[in-house]
Amino acid sequence: MDGDYTPETLDAINAEFTEATGAEVDVQVQTWDGITTKISTALATNTPPDILDVGNTQVASYAANGGLLDLTDQADDLAQGHTWLDGLVDPATIDGQLYAVPGFAGARxxxxxxxxxxxxxxxxxxxxxxxxxxxxxxxxxxxxxxxxxxxxxxxxxxxxxxxxxxxxxxxxxxxxxxxxxxxxxxxxxxxxxxxxxxxxxxxxxxxxxxxxxxxxxxxxxxxxxxxxxxxxxxxxxxxxxxxxxxxxxxxxxxxxxxxxxxxxxxMLGGSNWAIPAKSQNSELALEWVKIAASPEIQEDYVYGVDGWIPNSSEGIEAAQATLSDVKKGFFDAALNSKATPPNPxxxxxxxxxxxxxxxxxxxxxxxxxxxxxxxxxxxxxxxxxxx
Structure with missing residues (x-):
């Protein structure tokens, strides 16, 4: 989505992904105006995008009609030993099943x-x-x-x-x-x-x-x-x-x-990565999302370049050493977070x-x-x- 990730961060994720898989990525940045209708329409087709950058509180509405891939079985692998922030993972968890992976956060x-x-x-x-x-x-x-x-x-x-x-x-x-x-x-x-x-x-x-x-x-x-x-x-x-x-x-x-x-x-604002249920390349999509959520990308790019709060408590702790005084309060606040109900x-x-x-x-x-x-x-x- 426009304003979420810088080109530098997306380029870093894509480069690591291409090196690991040999596959190329076509990134299409979207504006927020009318995006809910656009995504809902795309999810209803047989050829949706392979990966979606969605607001953390929007996951339930897209998952409600079976539009998103259930990532529950891959959750531990995608978390890579880190503890995702509650305000990102809770709204992505519907009826105990995970439908999106935390990307970044903003806190008050x-x-x-x-x-x-x-x-x-x-x-x-x-x-x-x-x-x-x-x-x-x-x-x-x-x-x-x-x-x-x-x-x-x-x-x-x-x-x-x-x-x-x-x-x-x-x-x-x-x-x-x-x-x-x-x-x-x-x-x-x-x-x-x-x-x-x-x-x-x-x-x-x-x-x-x-x-x-x-x-x-x-x-x-x-x-x-x-x-x-x-x-x-x-x-x-x-x-x-x-x-x-x-x-x-x-x-x-x-x-x-x-x-x-x-x-x-x-209440965290932020973004999560979701994979449409009808993706034709779900295995590759999982690999890309794992890289995007990795501790290295989170520390070096999501925080280091874009200035966002990382997706995990460990990521926040890693950022503490280089945080400016005025940013520290926001990162500390994110360690105790909640979200709106995961109800469509x-x-x-x-x-x-x-x-x-x-x-x-x-x-x-x-x-x-x-x-x-x-x-x-x-x-x-x-x-x-x-x-």
Whole structure:
């Protein structure tokens, strides 16, 4: 997919593959616009591509109708002794069977303004939830005269951030029992997480942000303009673009601490390699995917050239020695990851923006935590079960 891997990385994989097999590779880079329809159409033919680069949360929808090759028997060989990140392998595992191989990840971490925190008397990076809220209390007090200031800008619709509180409390988005799916936001654990999200959001993010998402207004611009001291995001490039006077030295990153005592689980973005069930060259495709997922390619190219988070915990550990300070928080955050349910109908819930509505209604107070969770679960149960 466009923007996933650099030509240098793909060339390295192809060169190793051709040397090992003698076969040549025809790489066709696709744009994201209309890609779901394009892939679904290709999978229905007798001559689909031999390998697909797919978003980690898209695997279930393509596997649902038998479109992808079951890789379960090859999983150990493809993993090559490494432990794949949960946020990549879990959404590729449907009913206990593996349908795609982790390629790379992106994770969310706290990004903070070092000078703003120092001016408020915060000099140590928080490692616990209590240390984080204590730091934010100081920042909030130091900027009390700044209108619309957020110590930590966390807009209400930002469900990626909200989910971290739910997962940290032990809640789940949904669970499967046989063929039946049950949405989980009404569980005691999820309710606890939703209440923690509401308390944090209303304490440290502006009142106006309760019904907003991250793009309008853009949270990077809010940070760049000095209207917040911290955000939760996947990289710092948007901030540096929004304010060219800022450099990486002005910024710090760390995994979001949780009330659990651990870092909050993050939802990984990322990409997986899948092989269509009707591939005419499945054995060669398996060899290519094994090379793409190998520790060497992951360390030297996926991380070394492209800058992505590698597909395994061992890959992250190998990268630590050469990570810049500002990147370290994202890589550390990825070590505790989860994903959306491996249900082909989950994409409908995302596209309907029901989950944004859940968190926003809680942040704004338009619904109680319990009522918002019940409303979401009722609708989600029907969607997840195809009713």
């Amino acid at each position: 971490a706290v990004i903070y303004n070092k000078q703003m925190w120092a001016d408020a008397g915060v000099t140590a990076v928080p490692t616990t939830y209590e240390e984080l809220t204590a730091a934010l209390d100081k920042v909030k007090a130091a900027n009390a005269d700044t209108s619309d200031f957020s110590a930590f800008y966390l807009p209400g619709q930002y469900w990626f951030g909200g989910l971290q509180f739910v997962w940290d409390a032990g809640g789940e988005i949904a669970e499967q029992d046989g063929d039946e799916w049950t949405s989980g936001f009404g569980s005691p654990e999820a309710i606890e997480g939703l209440e923690a999200f509401k308390e944090f959001q209303t304490s440290y993010s502006s009142a106006a942000s309760a019904t907003l998402n991250t793009l309008e207004p853009n949270q990077n611009q809010i940070f760049a303009d000095g209207k917040t001291s911290a955000i939760l995001n996947t990289n710092v490039s948007g901030i540096l673009t929004a304010n060219p006077e800022m450099t990486e030295d002005d910024l710090g990153t760390f995994p979001m601490p949780g009330l659990s005592g651990d870092t909050q689980p993050v 109908n989950w994409t409908t819930i995302e596209s309907n923006k029901d989950v944004e509505g859940l968190f926003s209604s809680i942040a704004s107070g338009s619904q109680s935590v319990e009522d918002a969770a019940e409303s979401f679960d009722t609708a989600a149960d029907q969607t997840l079960n195809g009713e």
